[in-house]
Amino acid sequence: MTARTLAVVSAGLSQPSSTRLLADQLAAATRDELVRRGDTVEVRSVELREHAHDIVNHLLTGFPSPALREVLDAVTGADGLIAVTPIFNASYNGLFKSFFDLVEKDALADRPVLAAATGGTARHSLALEHALRPMFAYLRAVVVPTTVFAAPEDWSGGTADGALRRRVERAGAELADQVHRRAASTGPTDPFALTGSFEDLLSGLRRDA
Structure with missing residues (x-):
């Protein structure tokens, strides 16, 4: 039995939020x-609206607050990531993009990611492929094949309808498969950590002298 951590980032601006609802169902x-x-x-x-300021x-x-540092460490140190944004003007919202702009280079490299989105019309679903997937590819994350988009008509009484539920289950199974086959995460990388002993570092300096 292996202990796994799953970070779930939602960038909904309202409360309650269909974005958070979708994120919770994907996490489950x-x-x-x-x-x-x-x-x-x-x-x-992680609800980004709580950390917007x-x-x-x-x-x-250029400096995170202690609370934001904790959130960034939780996201970059998790075994898997679920990232859900509302779609505004055919792309992710500004809060979502601003948060991932703060993720350090290579911090998500080889990290399994499930990308999902909500929007007012199904036409926005293409944003998952032309905006979210390329962004995570740039961060060198591994985005699972199935992305999930939920429009208003996909919800019935606050729960996913049959078609959306099947997509959620398929995407969740793909992320679980990617997480399960990898070694457990050891947490976020410390950018100030030494990669060798002081003796090794000093011997290298002596050789260069």
Whole structure:
């Protein structure tokens, strides 16, 4: 039995939010599949609206608040990531993009990601392929084949309809498969950590002298 961590980032601006609702259902599907495979799962949900001011301040100053640093570490240190945004003007919203602009280079390299989105019309679903998938590819993450888009007509009484539920389950199973086959994450990389002993570093300096 392997302990896994799953970070779930949602960028909805309203409360309650269909974006958060979709994120929770994707997390549940992924968690259930990992448990079925014998793993234990800790889910860390992040609503970016709660950190909006800290995100802007970090963009302006280059320094995260302690709370935002904790969130960034949770996301980059997780075994798998679910990222869900509402679609505005045919792309992810500004809060979503601003957060991932703060992720350090290579911090998501080889990390399994499930990308999903919500929008007012099904026509926005193409944003998953022309906006979200390329962004995560640039970050060198591994985006699972199935992305999930939910329009208003996909919800019935606050729950996913049959077609959406099947997409959620398929995407969750794909993310669980990617997470399960990898070694458990050791947490976020410390950019200031030494890659060798002081003796090794000093001997290298002596050789260069």
